Amino acid sequence: MGRHGRTAIFFFGAIVLFFFLGGSAGAGLKITYRLKWLINMSTVGDILADGMGFFKQAGLDVEIKAGGPERDAIRELELGYADFGAASADQVILASAKGAPVVVVAQLFQANPLQWIYFKDAVRLDSPSDLKGKRIGVTFGKNDEIIMRTLLARAGITEDQVALESVRLDYTPFYKRQVDLWPVYANTQAVEIGRRLTQAGERIGFFDPGDYGVRFVANSVVTSQRLLAENPELVRRFITALMQGWRAALDPANTETAISQVRRYDPDTAVDLLRAQLEATRRLIRPEGGAPVGRIDLPAWEQTEQIMLACGQIAKPVKVAARLRSMVGE
Amino acid sequence: MLLRRIYQFLLIYALGLAGLLAVKYLAGLSDYVIPGFGALWRTGGEVTGRYAGDVLDTLGVAVVGQVVSVLLALVIGILGRQTTWFGSFIKVAAYNVQAYPIVAIAPIIFILLGDGFLSRLIIAAMICYFPLLLAVVGIMSEPVTDIEHFYRQTGRMRWQLEVKIRAFENLSKLTTVVSGSATLAMAGTIVAEFIAAGAGIGYSIRIALYQSDLAKILVALFMIGITLSVYQGMLERAGQMVKQVWAR
Known part of the structure; x- marks a missing residue:
């Protein structure tokens, strides 16, 4: 190799080293959160x-990936596409029943946001037994179907005494009053639709399964058993930073920051609506009795498992308590 | 031909399944990510009867959608074969309209017409219709010079005769296009059901997706594949019979 060749290799090596070091300088450990x-x-x-830099302060470079109906965080954990994910309790229990190595490290929603909206002038609901004879919207296959079937079973209402209607994201059947009760999330759709209908002069109500003792756990943070076993410190750092984010969201002093951060991803929702949604979300996240944000509600998890067992969603108990490893410093 | 279609499908399905199971056991994945053979067998036993009904429901819509598409494509294709302004307009319109993704149009159809039979039929027909139209326009626009020249010179050429000559000379192509469009019609109906309908195998697949149950989805794919193979085989057989009758 001639002098020119050696010089070229030296410069090429220097450039690669420069970009390698430059690229990694200050960057934290790469984490994917689905x-x-x-x-x-x-x-x-x-x-x-x-957005407030809690992940960065913990030395983590977290890529937050949006979910959706075709996304499944638990599958991605097992396939190695994600390190952490958000999943509902029914997903965790179903996955556990099929041998997925998933663990729950924090519980985000302390109350399930799922409720049913109805027009008060057409429907009177004082107890679950009033559901008899109603046309009730459910998303077949999702947890609102399980919750509604549980409510009906507890009220002694058989399937032929109600009409369960398949629903999607289009609310037209509810607006046209072809369906009496429509499932909504209390902190997002309920705020938006509730406001729109109220402004139009309608009187609306919300039927909350939690009021009748059905505690079906919603979103929680999950990771793989392997990551927890091999690097518990990393899991702790992630959860600590994540819970800092959720505590910040609960703090009224951060209202405007929270709205502006969410608006970066959800620019179509009006600011005043986001403000109302934030208030509703805070009510679902804040644990009772001064417990830390993200605490795992064991009785609610056990009840969720019992409900799924009773509805035939799982064939035998999965002993869900063994899958719960709280990392929020209770 | 029918049997060949069926065993070809079974071979492809078995190969695909073997590949999935190989990945599962080599990577040590749980039944949640890829169901094992036992889980598949169990699920098959539980849902095959129900899914068979769903697939037949979907096939019914797909067949009607395909018939509508074929008739419409033949009418428009015959009109569009001419080298007139109208013929050229139809060709350009067909190319342009098929560029719209059906998933963008489908929600509008469901909002306007609800989630019943008609919405599924329209979407199935739309997905099936445009490729059919392009093929029919292409076939009908191509003159069969040797034969047509004789009739033109003797002054006996009429539009019906022109269409008949071109259809007869391209019967194999037409049969293949019609048979192939069965897949499109079925796919269109399943897409429609998956997006918003409340019945059919597409709807069942969506529920299985909500339940994160890949075993159910694999069983549904099997049912769709086997049904479609039988239907396509029957269409091909019908095409052969038409050809034999015309050749007499």
């Missing part, structure tokens, strides 16, 4: 953990 749904006010704490 959300359960699209980024909206339900994910405000996740977004603040990133």
Whole structure:
């Protein structure tokens, strides 16, 4: 090799080294976090953990990926496409029943946001037994179907005494009053639709399964058993930073920051609506009795497992308590 | 031909399944990510009967959608074969309209017409229709010079005769296009059901997706594949019979 060749290799090596060091300088450990749904006010704490620099302070470079109906965080954990994810309790229990090595490290929603909206002038609901004879919207295959079937079973209402109607994201059948009760999320759709209908002079109500003792756990943070076993410190760092984000979301002093951060991903929702959604989200996240944000509600998880067992969603108990490893410093 | 279609499908399905199971066991994945053979067998036993009904429901819509598409494509294709302004307009319109992705149009159809039979039929017909139209226009626009020249010179050429000559000379192509469009019609109906309908195998696949149940989806794919193979085989057989009758 001639002198020119050696010089070229030296410069090439120097350039590669420069970009390698330059690229890695200041960057944290790469982590992928798969959300359960699209980024909206339900994910405000996740977004603040990133936007307010809590992940960075923990030495983590977290890529938050939006979820959706075709995304499944638990599958991605097992396939190695994600390190952490958000999943509902029914997903965790179903996956556990099929041998997925998943663990729950924090519980984001302390109350399930799922409720049913109805027109008060057409429907009177004082107890679950009033559901008899109603046309009730459910998403067949999703947890609202399981929750509604549980409510009906507890009220002693058989399937032929109600009409369960298949619903999607189009609310027209509800607006046209072809369906009496329509499933909504209390902190997002309920705020938006509720406001629109109220402004139009309608009197609306919300039927909350939680009021009748059905505690079906919603979004929680999950990771793989392997990551927890091999690097518990990393899991702790991630959860600590994430919970800082959620605590910040609960703090009224951060209201404007929270709204502006969520608006980066959800620019179509008006600011005043986002403000109302943030308030509703705070009520779902804040644990009772001064417990830390992200605490795992064991009785609620056990009840969720019992409900799924009773509905035939799982063939035998999965002993879900063994899958819960709280990392929020209770 | 029918049997060949069926065993070809079974071979492809078995190969695909073997590939999935190989990945599962080599990578040590749980039944949640890829169901094992036992889980598949169990699920098959549980849902095959129900899914068979769903697939037949979907096939019914697909067949009607395909018939509508074929008739419409023949009418428009015959009109569009001419080298007139109208013929050229139809060709350009067909190319342009098929560029719209059906998933963008489907929600509008469902909002306007609800999630019943008609919405599924329209979407199935739309997905099936445009490729059919392009093929029919292409076939009908191509003169069969040797034969047509004789009739033109003797002054006996009429539009019906022109269409008949071109159809007869391209019967194999037409049969293949019609048979192939069965897949499109079925796919269109399944897409429609998956997006918003409340019945059919596409709807069942969506529910299985909500339940993260890949075993159900694999069973559904099997049912769709086997049904489609039988239907396509029957169409091909019908095409052969038409050809034999015309050749007499």
